[in-house]
Amino acid sequence: MFLLTIVNITAQQTPASKQAEPISIEGATAHLGNGEVIENSLVMFREGEIIFVGSSKTKIARIGRIIKANGKHIYPGFIAANSTLGLVEVDAVKASSDVRETGIMNPHIRSIIAYNAESKVVESMRPNGVLMAQITPRGGTISGTSSVVQLDAWNWEDASLKNDDAIHMNWPSSFTSGRWWLGEDPALKPDKNYINKTQKIVSFFRDAKNYLKEPNSIKNLPFSSTKGLFLGSQKLFIHASGQREITDAVTMAKDLGINNIVLVNGHEAEKVSSLLVKHNIPVLLERPHRNPESEDHAYDYTYTIAKTLTDLGILVGIGMEGQMERMNTRNLPFYAGTFAAHGLERENAVKLITNNAAKILGIDDTVGTLEVGKDATLFISEGDALDMRGNILTEAFIQGRKISLESHQTKLWKRYSNKYKTE
């Protein structure tokens, strides 16, 4: 199927205007995002809000523009957690990078104000169904404060769905490796400084807690920014891997009275699952399209882990951290697909990037499922959106606004396809 129609092509895709007329989508298979599927569905939304989700056999008046979607699929907008979209434009060009601030304890550093809502990379997410993302700083021991955005906006202010949703912390590894390029032994060995490093983190949070107890004439920005963690109004995303590291990090947080925790990456989480279940700690897995760490790991270790943790009762989502993470974020549906290929039931795989992600990011009151009262942030796909061949979007909406599915890349596609046709 080759598209030659030239849709409204502008220099940067113009963000969509508010929903003017209501919309009714008839006949598609609706994947609600909570595990349920409605065949031959009817979904209606007006003024940015979903007002009906059910069978198209229901005797109810269709409102506004009717989209006949027989044979197609509707999904809630996919949500990319732990991403850095919009903070770097070209990885190798330092001047375009705003993802890593200098310093080690930077809870006060906020990603939202550096988020480029017009990034060409962000724009390339939408045609794949990725409509929302958590944008976080990286680096240091405490990287900073993230925010959640929707991906069709003029500026960061308009993009924001939830400002300052979490603070991200990188728990040190208990192993360290030599710098092979300086002739040191490159093998991993236990880090003699592990205890020291973790003590520094504990001290930082203790000092912050003490600082917050009393009014202070001298303002300390890093300490002030941690207030929400102790009140439970803000989450602590602990990036940790390894049985020991996860246990130490979670224990530290609980001891300090930080209760709203999410575990990120969480390599070996299956070995400490009882701790995670006890404290209701969800896990954001690394993407399955990566190699297993050890030579003796099963070849499909990174594919089966979602099922393993889900079966243990853990709330699982997918995080974007890794090689070329920004441009690869558009492969989010296929990461879920791979988890589905290896044991996880298909609608549970859809959940990873819809309802589970929404819950983990604390935005499930407005998005994450096709549900009456929630934002009309959803899309229609020709086929199964978790399969490369089926993930072909025909229309997509964010808060009821019909968004452009064009991008810098589709423009070049059309320009050069036309070049060869007219030569």
Next chain:
Amino acid sequence: MIDGTGKHLTAGIVDEHSHIAASAINEGGHNSTAEVTIEDVVDPTDINIYRNLSGGTTSIQILHGSANPIGGRSAIIKLKWGENAENLIYENSPKFIKFALGENVKQSRSNTSYRFPQTRMGVEQVFTDYFQRAKEYDLIKKSGQPYRKDLEMETLAEILNKERYISCHSYVQSEINMLMKVAEKFNFNVNTFTHILEGYKVADKMKEHGVGGSTFSDWWAYKYEVIDAIPYNAAIMHNAGVTVAINSDDREMSRRLNQEAAKTVKYGGMSELEAWKMVTINPAKLLHIDNRVGSIKVGKDADVVLWSDHPLSIYAKAEKTIIEGKIYFDIKDDERKRAAIKLEKAKLINLMLKEKMGGGKTQLPKKRIDRNFHCDTKEI
């Protein structure tokens, strides 16, 4: 006798651009290193060979990295896990060499580099100069006069005599066009442009020159030279008549080339058959091994894969990967292997504990990190 009811059988996947199974990848000491060869450093113990099999890949070209405009010769191997290095390499292997263009050869990411070339302009001169010298070397050699044998010149002369093919790492349209012109000046053509992310911009010229394109399905935005890279590249080049392959360039995607091929269905509307060809017969053609592999045909090597589902489906798993009639990966056998590893691990731990409790010497735990080679991995 294998029961394939309900399953899909295909030819084994061929990866035109890989860096696994080698103990070194970039001789970056000089801007031309045609004298080195990957065949000297093939590492048959690399676990990635096994993992590639689990994704249905059966033949790969291990390419030299992209540190230099003229790189080293490559190795084309079958992923016969368990064999030694000699037995992996194709008999009477077609001869290939890696060339490279763009930011890597200009050493753009180094603050201290001053090696010629520092711009794309200099790259053209490197090629012209070396080919000219190789031409002169070859003339002396053929004339019967005494000459000093030079491995580097021998290799470059092979290219001029159309005995060795070039696989060239390339990104932007200007440099792609440049190399085609240089080759034409010396009366040969480039065999394959690899990466070729702006190939879609000069697909007509590529077709005319007779060069193939081996590309990523959807990578972009990682370097300045790929800001115009689009996932529709494969489809556009294909539609212009260029032989297109989808490659991995890394040990992660090389296990999922069936999925990467499927992306051309989504991006550019390729038919499923054309998409599948991009990881089987097309790379085989580009590597000149299509007389042996790339499709299921009487007379060809029995390199086949049995899939649980349509191979382009995200849900497909390779259940059996067979090379020359022998099963090298079997999903059921893999379960047994895992159990065996677990048992062996437990035994080793118990032995260690026994030693310790018997008063033996102990040491802190150590773990080797495996190097993940890419086009720009440097040894220095």
